[in-house]
Amino acid sequence: MKANVIGLTLLLFVLSACETRPAPIESSLADALDTITEEKLSAHLTYLADDSLEGREAGQPGYGLAATYVTEQYAEMGLEPGGSDGWYQQVPLATYLLDPDSPTMIVHRDGIDTALKYKEQFAMSGDQVRGEDLVRAEVVYVGFGVHAPDVGYSDYDGVDVEGKIVALFDNAPSTLPGDSRAHYSSRRVKAQEAVSRGAIGSIALRSKRSVESYPWDRVRQTAGKKPGMAWVDLSGAASGYFPEILGSVYLSVDAATQMMAGTPMSFAGARAATESDTPASVPLGIEVTLARKTTHERIESPNVIGVVRGTDPELTDEYVIFSAHLDHTGIGEPVEGSTDKINNGAYDNAMGIALMLEAARAIAAAPPRRSVMFIGLTAEEKGLLGSDYFAHYPTVPSASIVANVNLDMPLFLFPVAELVGFGAEHSSLQAPMSAAAAAEGFVLAPDPMPEENFFVRSDQYSFVKQGIPSSYLDVTLRSSDPEIDGAALVKDHLKNHYHKPSDDLSRPVDWDSAVRFARANARIGFAIANDDDRPTWNEGDFFGEMFAPED
Numbered sequence: 001m002k003a004n005v006i007g008l009t010l011l012l013f014v015l016s017a018c019e020t021r022p023a024p025i026e027s028s029l030a031d032a033l034d035t036i037t038e039e040k041l042s043a044h045l046t047y048l049a050d051d052s053l054e055g056r057e058a059g060q061p062g063y064g065l066a067a068t069y070v071t072e073q074y075a076e077m078g079l080e081p082g083g084s085d086g087w088y089q090q091v092p093l094a095t096y097l098l099d100p101d102s103p104t105m106i107v108h109r110d111g112i113d114t115a116l117k118y119k120e121q122f123a124m125s126g127d128q129v130r131g132e133d134l135v136r137a138e139v140v141y142v143g144f145g146v147h148a149p150d151v152g153y154s155d156y157d158g159v160d161v162e163g164k165i166v167a168l169f170d171n172a173p174s175t176l177p178g179d180s181r182a183h184y185s186s187r188r189v190k191a192q193e194a195v196s197r198g199a200i201g202s203i204a205l206r207s208k209r210s211v212e213s214y215p216w217d218r219v220r221q222t223a224g225k226k227p228g229m230a231w232v233d234l235s236g237a238a239s240g241y242f243p244e245i246l247g248s249v250y251l252s253v254d255a256a257t258q259m260m261a262g263t264p265m266s267f268a269g270a271r272a273a274t275e276s277d278t279p280a281s282v283p284l285g286i287e288v289t290l291a292r293k294t295t296h297e298r299i300e301s302p303n304v305i306g307v308v309r310g311t312d313p314e315l316t317d318e319y320v321i322f323s324a325h326l327d328h329t330g331i332g333e334p335v336e337g338s339t340d341k342i343n344n345g346a347y348d349n350a351m352g353i354a355l356m357l358e359a360a361r362a363i364a365a366a367p368p369r370r371s372v373m374f375i376g377l378t379a380e381e382k383g384l385l386g387s388d389y390f391a392h393y394p395t396v397p398s399a400s401i402v403a404n405v406n407l408d409m410p411l412f413l414f415p416v417a418e419l420v421g422f423g424a425e426h427s428s429l430q431a432p433m434s435a436a437a438a439a440e441g442f443v444l445a446p447d448p449m450p451e452e453n454f455f456v457r458s459d460q461y462s463f464v465k466q467g468i469p470s471s472y473l474d475v476t477l478r479s480s481d482p483e484i485d486g487a488a489l490v491k492d493h494l495k496n497h498y499h500k501p502s503d504d505l506s507r508p509v510d511w512d513s514a515v516r517f518a519r520a521n522a523r524i525g526f527a528i529a530n531d532d533d534r535p536t537w538n539e540g541d542f543f544g545e546m547f548a549p550e551d
């Protein structure tokens with residue numbers, strides 16, 4: 001562990017003492033930070049969240065306008081293009097759209113076949129590659145579907161899922177330590193586990209938490225409306241694709257209750273077992289048929305990349321990466337009583353891009369020793385695709401990337417008291433992030449909601465999986481005004497505005513908090529990029545050991 005309080009003081013020294021650089025439009029750290037203003041942040045937000053950008057969906061014209069805007073900003077700030085094609089790294093994407101007449105689910109029990117109703121009782125997405133799927137197999141209930149031998153937990157002990165369809169809940173047992181709980185909660189990790197044991201299909205069951213956070217009405221409303229997406233690798237294969245899985249379905253609570261009634265495990269019994277973290281896996285003694293047809297298209301959508309060149313010849317080939325997703329969910333469904341269909345994504349994530357752009361402006365005004373790369377990411381809303389593609393095919397050598405700081409939907413609904421660096425506690429990033437927060441009048445608080453696993457749920461995790469120390473900078477629920485219930489305002493935003501047309505320019509913004517957040521974010525960049533040492537994972541850290549074991 002190193003003390004980056006020293007780093008910040010050193011930085012001022014380095015900025016004034018370094019003579020190896022040519023002397024361009026260089027200013028002091030304070031002057032650089034002072035370039036960040038409400039007017040500039042608000043101008044980005046106003047452009048990016050405008051109706052004319054139609055919700056910036058990856059692959060759509062509105063995203064193209066947003067991408068062009070970001071390149072113009074980079075150019076004006078004096079950044080170098082950092083893509084594989086100028087400012088752009090085109091991400092090849094495969095779309096897959098379910099044929100709306102095709103989704104089929106039939107439960108076979110004691111010689112009786114019961115067909116369930118698509119959208120009313122179940123939802124599914126298309127297959128990433130195949131045009132047509134049909135599978136009939138026995139169903140095995142597997143709890144959370146977690147196999148975590150490192151912590152002595154397994155939902156697969158004593159059950160055989162070879163050639164079977166697994167039925168499982170989301171998340172992972174609360175008895176797992178936070179880091180491994182986050183890791184084992186990942187759908188991809190669960191799918192990998194199931195497939196390695198020979199499973200050929202999956203049925204997702206709804207926990208109380210998923211019922212509360214995403215009512216079935218919204219599942220029904222959005223099911224089948226938009227194509228899913230995967231990125232395509234150099235050999236043409238879709239990312240994260242498990243060809244072994246011939247069908248997957250998402251069941252409403254009613255349908256799950258009906259399907260599991262009279263089997264060795266009722267739905268209510270299964271849910272109670274997961275709530276008490278008890279593995280209770282058991283073959284259900286029923287068979288299910290799943291079928292679907294899917295149509296596919298190939299498109300591309302760019303990550304938008306600019307670089308502030310580092311001034312130290314020894315360190316200029318190392319990169320600190322700032323990222324924020326530039327895409328949103330495009331044109332969607334109006335809420336009742338409104339005709340507005342455009343998901344403007346003002347907070348999600350035009351705000352993150354605005355903050356990142358102003359960090360770029362400040363850092364370009366006083367270039368640090370290492371290079372700093374800024375990426376407006378595509379297709380986050382389609383499953384972190386732009387970041388995952390970049391992390392697999394970085395435009396600079398992977399080993400030269402020293403850290404990632406990501407921004408995703410910071411909410412300034414009230415005067416903010418605290419920042420949080422999700423995942424910062426896993427690496428030496430904690431120190432510069434704490435110092436930067438403090439310098440702007442914030443406290444860097446510990447993760448207030450570890451059970452939400454935010455660290456593994458946004459774009460920084462694509463970098464973590466490549467072994468790069470990373471963090472996701474955000475605000476907590478606490479207001480500096482004791483009269484304001486920050487948690488209530490955030491809850492209201494998530495329930496009534498998140499991923500809806502009303503996440504638009506009418507949402508309130510506490511600009512004083514936003515400006516100080518932007519300054520803190522830029523300070524983090526200065527501190528990491530000027531430090532003598534590159535960031536490291538903490539000794540014995542779960543993510544460090546998992547993804548960067550040679551360190």
Ligand SMILES: [Zn+2]
Pocket residue numbers: 348381499
């Ligand atoms: Zn979103």
